[in-house]
Amino acid sequence: MSENGKNPKMDIPDLERRPNPPGWVQPKAPYNPYDSTDLRPAEGYPSEYNSPSSMKRNTGHIARDLTDYQKIKIDMKKLQYYPRPPSELYPGRYKVLRRVNYKSGFTKGADLTAKVSIYGVIIFGVFFYKWNDHDNAFAPFRRLQLRIKEFIIGDLSVDDYNDLYNYKVDLPIPQKPLPSRMYEKNAENNLVGESATNNEFIKDRFGNKHVVYAEHIKQKEDENLVKALEIAQRQIELNQLNGSDSNVDQKKKPFWKVW
Known part of the structure; x- marks a missing residue:
């Protein structure tokens, strides 16, 4: 130091x-x-x-x-x-120094099986599976598969023929009702019933409460129809009973009584 x-x-x-x-x-x-x-x-x-x-x-x-x-x-x-x-x-x-191939036969087989399974599911879902009756994203691939099938076999079943040639492009896809909270939120934001906002992205869709109300009205109409049928059936039975009673009275009258 x-x-x-x-x-x-x-x-x-x-x-x-x-x-x-x-x-x-x-x-x-x-x-x-x-x-x-x-x-x-x-x-x-x-x-x-x-x-x-x-x-x-x-x-x-x-x-x-x-x-x-x-x-x-x-x-x-x-x-x-x-x-x-x-x-x-x-x-x-x-x-x-090159990398040593350390993968065992089991690992190679597992990788090959996984790849074949994934690609097989994708090809089957795109080309060979009919998802629904509407014009969806996989419909052109499905029709291509049907054209190849028609070219090879020469004939198609009725359903496949209709899917290939007689399908409806403008067939509307059924919409599920919106939950009540979502419908009320859209109504608060003026997204329901407005022509300016009622486009393909924001649609005037019905809610669950509308479905419940429609089912309630339908149930009331069915109940009234059933009641009307019961009343009509009862009236017919009463008319039949009255007609049978009048016939019996006519048979019991003496022959000298005209009235």
Whole structure:
């Protein structure tokens, strides 16, 4: 320590790298602590003196077990070692390390099965399945499949023929009623019954309460019709009973009574 209490080494700016100590030999490659043939220089490897970074730190000991891959990976990164074997054909260059195909037969079979299943479902849903009777997004693919079928087989069933040639383009798709909250919200925002806003995106759709009210009216009409039928049936029965009673009275009258 100096007289002013500061370290004299701190006063000297480190503008250049310190020269190598006497006897230091250039290493053949970045030091590999797990390679028995790669001897560590006595003076140490320059990468050992690099400034610390955000890299994870080990306990300070090399991995005792070669299966401790995480620790070996950290050590290799700290020492800036990349295991690239030298090329035998091109001096001064390294071999290109290719990825090893580590997938087992089961993994390959599972991947193939998943891909075939997904593509099969997509092709079946697009070309070979009739979703509904309306003109939807998959209808052209369905008709293409029917044209190919007609070209190969030469004949189609009645339903397939109608789907291919006699389909209705303007057949409206039935709409489900809106929930009461959504209908009331649209009514508050003036989106119901307005000609300016009643376009293909904001439609004047009916709500659940309208369906319930219509069913209530229909039920009342059915009940009145049933009551009217019961009254008519009862009147017919009464008329039949009255007619039978009058016939009996006529039969019981003496022959001399005209009135």
